[in-house]
Amino acid sequence: MVDDQLKWNELERRTVFDARIFSVTNCLCLSPEGERGSFTVIETNDWVVVVPVLDDGDAFFMVRQWRHGSREMSIEFPGGIIETCESPLEGAARELREETGCVAGKITKLGVMSPNPAIMSNRVHFFLAEDISVAGDLQPDKDEFITAERISADEVTRGVGSPPYIHALTATALCFYMRLKQQKV
Amino acid sequence: MVDDQLKWNELERRTVFDARIFSVTNCLCLSPEGERGSFTVIETNDWVVVVPVLDDGDAFFMVRQWRHGSREMSIEFPGGIIETCESPLEGAARELREETGCVAGKITKLGVMSPNPAIMSNRVHFFLAEDISVAGDLQPDKDEFITAERISADEVTRGVGSPPYIHALTATALCFYMRLKQQKV
Numbered sequence: 001m002v003d004d005q006l007k008w009n010e011l012e013r014r015t016v017f018d019a020r021i022f023s024v025t026n027c028l029c030l031s032p033e034g035e036r037g038s039f040t041v042i043e044t045n046d047w048v049v050v051v052p053v054l055d056d057g058d059a060f061f062m063v064r065q066w067r068h069g070s071r072e073m074s075i076e077f078p079g080g081i082i083e084t085c086e087s088p089l090e091g092a093a094r095e096l097r098e099e100t101g102c103v104a105g106k107i108t109k110l111g112v113m114s115p116n117p118a119i120m121s122n123r124v125h126f127f128l129a130e131d132i133s134v135a136g137d138l139q140p141d142k143d144e145f146i147t148a149e150r151i152s153a154d155e156v157t158r159g160v161g162s163p164p165y166i167h168a169l170t171a172t173a174l175c176f177y178m179r180l181k182q183q184k185v
Numbered sequence: 186m187v188d189d190q191l192k193w194n195e196l197e198r199r200t201v202f203d204a205r206i207f208s209v210t211n212c213l214c215l216s217p218e219g220e221r222g223s224f225t226v227i228e229t230n231d232w233v234v235v236v237p238v239l240d241d242g243d244a245f246f247m248v249r250q251w252r253h254g255s256r257e258m259s260i261e262f263p264g265g266i267i268e269t270c271e272s273p274l275e276g277a278a279r280e281l282r283e284e285t286g287c288v289a290g291k292i293t294k295l296g297v298m299s300p301n302p303a304i305m306s307n308r309v310h311f312f313l314a315e316d317i318s319v320a321g322d323l324q325p326d327k328d329e330f331i332t333a334e335r336i337s338a339d340e341v342t343r344g345v346g347s348p349p350y351i352h353a354l355t356a357t358a359l360c361f362y363m364r365l366k367q368q369k370v
Binding site for chain 2: 073168171
């Protein structure tokens with residue numbers, strides 16, 4: 001079995017840094033050939049990304065905000081950190097409500113991925129939100145300044161890979177959506 | 186202009202943790218309404234992801250490896266960290282050669298994204314590699330145990346979102362590839 005020739009085994013893991021939103025661990029591992037290696041892993045909660053479709057799939061509800069990591073404006077699908085007390089589906093509905101003011105009649109799972117399996121421990125859960133209706137004002141967190149807007153699916157598809165469509169996980173979500181559309185043809 | 190009502194300004198940035206492959210900074214920023222906020226950012230080199238197409242686009246060359254972040258096997262497009270001395274295009278050609286043993290007659294840019302604009306400073310550069318030929322054995326890094334294999338585009342497209350197709354940036358790259366195919370139809 002090829003996987004057995006590639007698999008490492010973890011011997012020890014210790015936290016070396018703790019931030020508010022993630023921690024960093026050093027993992028001592030044993031290689032498939034029995035050699036020791038040390039790897040740095042960012043440990044954090046799972047995330048959720050929601051694709052809210054409008055107009056029978058011709059448009060999306062997107063969120064515009066300043067991003068402190070990339071230090072630029074970003075237009076992206078709603079999403080965020082899943083709270084410890086909630087399921088991925090509950091997190092999807094909550095982020096949709098907070099960041100776009102909308103509720104969805106139907107939310108379905110698109111897939112689960114690792115944002116970066118090389119250095120991050122967590123997963124991202126992707127959902128499709130349909131039968132969208134506006135429920136009220138946005139409910140941003142204290143330090144969130146965001147707007148929500150309807151953008152055509154064509155514009156988002158053409159735009160990914162250039163500012164302001166810079167968020168890789170928005171393109172990951174779009175990949176799931178494009179696959180779904182292909183299956184329906 | 187709506188962006189001016191969303192944009193934060195950085196007042197101060199200091200490194201609070203330094204790992205081998207990334208560092209962590211605390212950024213003190215001024216909100217659009219003049220309030221102070223502190224944000225944690227992971228600073229690291231840019232990355233590259235390469236989509237090596239075979240059989241006129243019916244298949245890809247993919248890399249199978251154990252991933253220490255997600256602690257599972259992953260099948261993904263070749264890619265990695267761009268060295269300080271090289272361009273994104275040079276990094277793409279090097280990672281392709283090291284991880285698949287192949288060289289490409291033609292490498293074209295697909296797009297640039299932020300792997301996570303919320304908490305990461307770096308960018309990921311995506312490339313399409315065509316006219317693929319095998320140049321020799323794989324050249325993995327000392328602590329890399331990898332295999333390369335031809336996998337049909339259909340299998341990868343169906344598979345993303347489930348193990349072993351867990352790498353979000355592989356689906357981001359696939360999004361670019363699907364867009365390219367759509368444009369050619």
